[in-house]
Amino acid sequence: MLTDIQIADQAEMLPIEAVAAKVGLKKDQLEQYGPYKAKVTTPVAPVAGKKHKLVLVTAINPTPAGEGKSTVLVGLADAMNQLGHQTTIAMREPSMGPVFGIKGGATGGGYSQVIPMEDINLHFTGDLHALTSANNTLAALIDNYIMRDNELDLDPRRVIWRRVEDVNDRALRNVVTGLGGVMQGVPRETGFDITAASELMAILCLSTDLMDLKRRVKQIVVGYTRAKEPVTVGQLGFADAITILLKDAIKPNLVQTLDHTPAFVHGGPFANIAHGCNSVLATQTSLALSDYTVTEAGFGADLGAEKFLDIKRPALGKHPDAVVIVATIRALKYNGGVALADLKDENLAALEAGFVNLKRHVQNIQRYGLPAVVAINHFVADTDAEVAKLQELCAELGVKAVVADAWAKGGAGTHALAEAVVELADQPADFTPLYDVDLPIADKVKAVATKIYGAKEVVFTKKAEKQLAEFTKQGWDNLPVCIAKTQYSFSDDQTALGAPSDFTFHIREFVPKLGAGFIVALSGTMLTMPGLGKTPAAVKMTIDENGTITGLF
Numbered sequence: 433m434l435t436d437i438q439i440a441d442q443a444e445m446l447p448i449e450a451v452a453a454k455v456g457l458k459k460d461q462l463e464q465y466g467p468y469k470a471k472v473t474t475p476v477a478p479v480a481g482k483k484h485k486l487v488l489v490t491a492i493n494p495t496p497a498g499e500g501k502s503t504v505l506v507g508l509a510d511a512m513n514q515l516g517h518q519t520t521i522a523m524r525e526p527s528m529g530p531v532f533g534i535k536g537g538a539t540g541g542g543y544s545q546v547i548p549m550e551d552i553n554l555h556f557t558g559d560l561h562a563l564t565s566a567n568n569t570l571a572a573l574i575d576n577y578i579m580r581d582n583e584l585d586l587d588p589r590r591v592i593w594r595r596v597e598d599v600n601d602r603a604l605r606n607v608v609t610g611l612g613g614v615m616q617g618v619p620r621e622t623g624f625d626i627t628a629a630s631e632l633m634a635i636l637c638l639s640t641d642l643m644d645l646k647r648r649v650k651q652i653v654v655g656y657t658r659a660k661e662p663v664t665v666g667q668l669g670f671a672d673a674i675t676i677l678l679k680d681a682i683k684p685n686l687v688q689t690l691d692h693t694p695a696f697v698h699g700g701p702f703a704n705i706a707h708g709c710n711s712v713l714a715t716q717t718s719l720a721l722s723d724y725t726v727t728e729a730g731f732g733a734d735l736g737a738e739k740f741l742d743i744k745r746p747a748l749g750k751h752p753d754a755v756v757i758v759a760t761i762r763a764l765k766y767n768g769g770v771a772l773a774d775l776k777d778e779n780l781a782a783l784e785a786g787f788v789n790l791k792r793h794v795q796n797i798q799r800y801g802l803p804a805v806v807a808i809n810h811f812v813a814d815t816d817a818e819v820a821k822l823q824e825l826c827a828e829l830g831v832k833a834v835v836a837d838a839w840a841k842g843g844a845g846t847h848a849l850a851e852a853v854v855e856l857a858d859q860p861a862d863f864t865p866l867y868d869v870d871l872p873i874a875d876k877v878k879a880v881a882t883k884i885y886g887a888k889e890v891v892f893t894k895k896a897e898k899q900l901a902e903f904t905k906q907g908w909d910n911l912p913v914c915i916a917k918t919q920y921s922f923s924d925d926q927t928a929l930g931a932p933s934d935f936t937f938h939i940r941e942f943v944p945k946l947g948a949g950f951i952v953a954l955s956g957t958m959l960t961m962p963g964l965g966k967t968p969a970a971v972k973m974t975i976d977e978n979g980t981i982t983g984l985f
C-alpha cells in the first residue's frame with residue numbers, strides 16, 4: 433500500500449475553478465491560491481431545490497493515532513456522489529503541531545483524502561499564520577499599552593491573553609516577558625498556547641461575516657484592572673487592527689478530494705482544548721450549494737460532537753440531520769484494556785469489553801434526538817469474527833453498524849455507509865439541546881459531565897468557585913460551556929478507558945471567551961500547548977532536490 437502522500441502526489445487534480453463549477457460557484461466568487469486552492473467570497477446564496485441536509489461525522493474515544501473520522505468523512509462524501517447524491521464536504525484544516533508531532537495531518541488517509549495534502553497539512557492558504565499574527569499582535573499591543581499610559585490601569589498580573597504558535601512547544605507554556613530594563617516593557621508572567629486554541633480561532637470559526645468577527649473581537653476580555661474589572665479589546669481600541677489581519681482568513685477554503693468532491697476546509701482542530709469544529713461560514717457555504725453536506729467534529733462524540741451541538745449549532749442555525757459515529761475495532765479493544773502494541777491480535781473479549789465506550793456515545797447522540805449510524809472503519813488487521821461480533825453488539829443496541837473501507841478503497845469502499853446515511857438524513861429528527869443556556873455556568877458544566885461523560889459529581893477548585901461568582905456578577909452566565917478535557921477518556925483521567933461512571937469530574941479554572949461566546953472550563957491537568965513526543969513525526973520526514981517529501985501523513 434502506498435503512503436498517504438504517495439497516493440496524494442500521484443492523483444490527477446482538477447483545476448479548482450472546475451471543482452467550483454461543479455457546485456455552481458463562479459470564477460468571480462473565487463480568490464485562487466494557485467491552480468488547486470481557492471478562497472470563496474461569502475455569503476453564497478442557497479441554491480433552490482437543494483436538500484441542504486447536514487451529516488455530522490464523530491467517533492468513539494480514540495487511540496493516539498485517531499480512528500479515521502476525516503478518512504471516513506471523505507470516503508463517505510465520495511461514495512454519496514458516486515451514488516448520485518450531490519454532496520460536498522465541510523471539514524477542519526490541520527494544525528502543524530500534530531503534523532510534526534504524533535498524530536499527523538488532518539486530510540484523511542489512504543484513498544480518502546483531500547488534496548493537495550502537502551499544502552493543506554503545511555501552510556495551506558495561511559489562515560493559521562494569520563491567526564498567529566493577529567493573536568500575537570494583540571498581545572504586543574496589550575504589553576505596549578501597559579508600558580505606556582495604561583489609562584485603564586490594566587493589571588500586568590491579571591492579563592489573561594496569551595501568545596500562540598502553530599507548534600507543539602512545551603518550552604513556551606510558561607514564560608516571562610518584558611525583561612531587559614525599563615525600555616523593554618513591564619516584566620510579567622504569561623505563556624503560549626497552540627494557535628488552534630486561540631480565542632481568535634473560535635471567533636473565526638463561529639463568525640457569520642466580517643462585521644460579526646469584528647463585533648466578537650471587540651468583546652474579547654484580555655485581562656482585568658487592579659480593581660479587578662474586566663478589560664476588553666473594544667475598550668482598548670484594537671478591534672479594527674485585529675480584524676484587518678483576519679479579513680482574508682475568514683473566507684472558507686475550497687479544495688477537492690481524490691475523487692474531485694468539492695471540500696470546504698476551514699477552521700482549526702482540537703476539540704479537547706478548543707471547540708474543534710470547522711467554520712460556520714464553510715458549513716453554510718457547503719449547505720447552500722448541496723443536497724448533502726458531510727462535516728466533522730474533533731476527537732470523540734463526548735468532545736467534538738457535544739461542542740458542535742451545544743456551541744456551533746446555535747451559530748450555524750441548523751442541527752445535523754444524521755450522525756455517523758466512527759468506531760474501530762482497534763480502539764474498542766484499546767478501550768477494553770488491550771495495549772497499543774497488541775491491537776492487531778484478534779481479541780473478541782476485549783472488543784466486547786470496550787464496546788461500552790461505543791454504546792455510551794450512541795446513547796449520548798440519541799439523547800440529542802438525532803439518528804445515528806455506526807461506521808466500522810475497517811483496518812487490515814480486523815478479523816471477520818471481530819467485525820461480526822461488533823455488528824452483533826450494535827444490533828443488540830438497536831443501531832445499524834456498516835463497514836466502511838474508505839481508507840483502502842475510497843468512495844468505492846463506502847457505498848453501504850452512504851446508502852445508510854442518505855436513508856437516515858431523509859428522516860425527520862427531533863433535536864433536543866443538552867441544557868438551557870440560561871442556566872448558571874456550574875449547572876451547564878454538570879449537565880455535560882453527568883449526562884455525556886457519566887460523572888457522579890463535579891468538583892470546582894477554590895479559584896474556579898471564585899471565578900463563577902465573578903462571572904455571575906459580570907452577567908456572563910448565559911453562555912455555553914466549552915470543556916477542555918482529555919480525548920482518551922469520558923473522565924478527566926486519560927487512563928480511565930471504556931465507559932467509566934460515577935466518577936468525580938474536576939474543574940480547575942475557567943477562561944471567559946466572550947468574543948467566541950463561550951466559557952472554557954479547564955478540567956484535570958489539560959494543557960493548551962501540546963508537547964512533542966519521544967519520536968516526533970518531524971524526525972522521519974525527508975525532502976529531496978525535487979521537493980519530494982516523505983513522512984507527511
Ligand SMILES: Nc1ncnc2c1ncn2[C@@H]1O[C@H](COP(=O)(O)OP(=O)(O)O)[C@@H](O)[C@H]1O
Nearest residue numbers: 497498499500501502503540541542810811839
Ligand atoms: N482504515 C484505516 N486503515 C489504516 N489507516 C487508517 C485507516 N483509517 C484512518 N487511517 C489513518 O489513521 C490516521 C488518522 O486518520 P484520520 O482520518 O485523520 O482520523 P481522525 O480524523 O479521527 O483523527 C491517518 O494517518 C489515516 O491515514
Ligand SMILES: O=COP(=O)(O)O
Nearest residue numbers: 701702703708730731
Ligand atoms: O480535534 C481533533 O480532531 P481529530 O479527532 O481530527 O484529531
